[in-house]
Amino acid sequence: MAHAVIVGAGPAGASLAYLLARRGVGVTLLERQTDFAREFRGEGLMPSGVEALRAMGLGAALDALPQTHIQAVEIFRGSRRLVRIEPRDLGAPGPRIVSQPALLEMLVAEAARFPSFRLERGVTVRDLVREAERVAGVRADTPAGSREVRGDLVIGTDGRASVLRARAGLRARHAEQAFDVVWCKVPQPAFLDRGTARAYLGHRHFALLFPSYDGRLQIGWIIDKGSFGDLRRRGIEGWIAEMARHVSPDLAAHLRAVGGAITHPFLLDVVCDRLERWWLPGLLLLGDAAHPMSPVGAQGINIALRDALVAANHLGPALAGGAAPAALDAAAGRVAAEREPEVAEIQRLQQGPPRLLFGPAWRSDLLLGALLPLLARLGIVTRVAGSVFRRFANGVTTVRLAA
Ligand SMILES: Cc1cc2nc3c(=O)[nH]c(=O)nc-3n(C[C@H](O)[C@H](O)[C@H](O)COP(=O)(O)OP(=O)(O)OC[C@H]3O[C@@H](n4cnc5c(N)ncnc54)[C@H](O)[C@@H]3O)c2cc1C
Structure with a gap:
């Protein structure tokens, strides 16, 4: 042996x-x-990760770990909610957020x-x-x-x-990357239920929020690559003020109220x-x-x-x-x-989604401001998002554990 x-x-x-x-x-x-x-490390476990652990015979052990399950994602542009998507409607269960x-x-x-x-x-x-x-x-x-x-x-x-x-x-x-991610956690706001994530889209910025396994709200804030030093110099208040400019009033008020309670700050230098x-x-x-x-x-x-x-x-x-x-x-x-x-x-x-957000301003403004709400009403967002999401959720090749 x-x-x-x-x-x-x-x-x-x-x-x-x-x-x-x-x-x-x-x-x-x-x-x-x-x-x-x-x-x-990240906490988001997609269905393919859950499936891999089940194949290892560890499904029950996984279920017993501290975790939350994402059942819906609300997509915002500033204060305007564009669409609410339930992963189930996209053809795969949502991710689990696991310790x-x-x-x-x-x-x-x-x-x-x-x-x-x-x-x-x-x-x-x-x-x-x-x-x-x-x-x-x-x-x-x-x-x-x-x-x-x-x-x-x-x-x-x-x-x-x-x-x-x-x-x-x-x-x-x-693959060159145009962005880095600032991660942090804040107390979970009362206006957001524990199964719902939010995404805020805009030109050159994107924030993703989801309930973490530990009862707090995880925030991933996408910033221009290399701009974290500038953000840090502005201090936590400047940082919150900048994030608050891009999100809905309920979240902006929450961020200002809990400013001192931000934990787990971490800069992810994105490499692919x-x-x-x-x-x-x-x-x-x-x-x-x-x-x-x-x-x-x-x-x-x-x-x-x-x-x-x-x-x-x-x-x-x-x-x-x-x-x-x-x-x-x-x-x-x-x-x-x-x-x-x-x-x-x-x-x-x-590489696709960042290209849309970090491309020319006119393109992301047109897409997010005019086309996305229309495409959402026509059900096209769900269809397109579904085809990408299913590949992220399930993987693109067949992976099985041999006996
Ligand atoms: C902030 C952040 C958020 C993320 N979010 C997600 C997410 O939501 N979902 C997702 O799927 N992925 C996410 N990721 C990516 C994910 O965490 C990694 O892709 C994944 O952990 C890779 O697993 P790994 O086992 O290859 O390496 P790692 O998890 O990085 O593990 C490597 C291990 O090697 C050890 N090690 C390193 N060097 C040495 C050495 N010289 N000697 C001995 N030990 C060593 C380290 O301590 C570590 O324990 C995120 C990553 C970060 C940093």
Whole structure:
């Protein structure tokens, strides 16, 4: 039986570790944090992510985690509500907003039921160990000092700033992004029910609000790329005043009233790229380490979980069958070949909405001011949004866990 070293216990690494350990494969999962709450992640789980966890046999465990379910989205332009859309009408259930620390603790607890699994927290990987033209392990800083952790296959799931990607020298194709996202939470306003999200659209700005699992309201505010420094200099009051200019009066009043109670502020420097090659002999990269996603359509966690399912299908038998390097590398190549088309197509779809908002002012003004209300009345918004939403909700390729 071969041994896998997985670097990074985010959704990709933790779920793959669980799936491999369940097959009896030896897995060492290395995570730099000692507490999952210290790493900021998204909370939106699409139906495809829910389905992936169900396929892993973890549906009931997921249902037991702190979460909310989005049943409707109201789309505004300034103070005017243009349309209310229920995801059900678009042909797929709405997203769930799930506590990520709780999800990851659940995944590693499930993995820990198998004796071949070992989680080491507080271990930061710094470099790859190479031997005879092959990755043979990693060098890591641990609380007890620097040490090598060796394995037959190293799997890099260390996220969007992947050290393994950098050390492997792998090249990526980038899709330029015009925006960053400021995330924060405020107390949930009484005028919004816990199943309803709101989106505020305008030229060069967009705000998305949804009820979080912890009883607060999550706000994602899209700003011009690189403009956060300017916003920060204006302080929290300037920040609220700027957001309030673009939203409906009820929300603007709420933001002003709760200004001091803003928590979890976080700037997401939006990056969207994809490795040209996801693997080298002895090494495979998955999740954000291979393909950081744009935040459009809340795709990152779902794609990471689907990567893990496909990786388990190909790597599980190869690792269980022994450590033949050629077989492991061939399996890694098959994982990349199967996952690349979906990631490429989803990343292509993610570029559409920002192009509308960040294109010429006349185009977004015409679309949002005149066409959108008309198209909404004719039912065309629901039809077009439905076709995009279903792909974000369900994925664009068939992903199943082999028995
Ligand atoms: C603010 C924000 C909002 C988002 N919103 C959503 C959303 O609503 N829906 C959605 O689907 N996606 C969302 N995303 C994206 C989503 O969080 C990621 O795509 C997803 O977490 C990727 O999973 P992953 O397992 O590949 O990597 P990650 O979740 O990034 O996990 C990587 C892990 O590796 C560890 N690590 C990193 N470097 C090292 C190292 N050198 N040694 C050891 N460990 C290391 C990290 O601590 C981390 O635990 C959001 C992301 C952010 C930042």
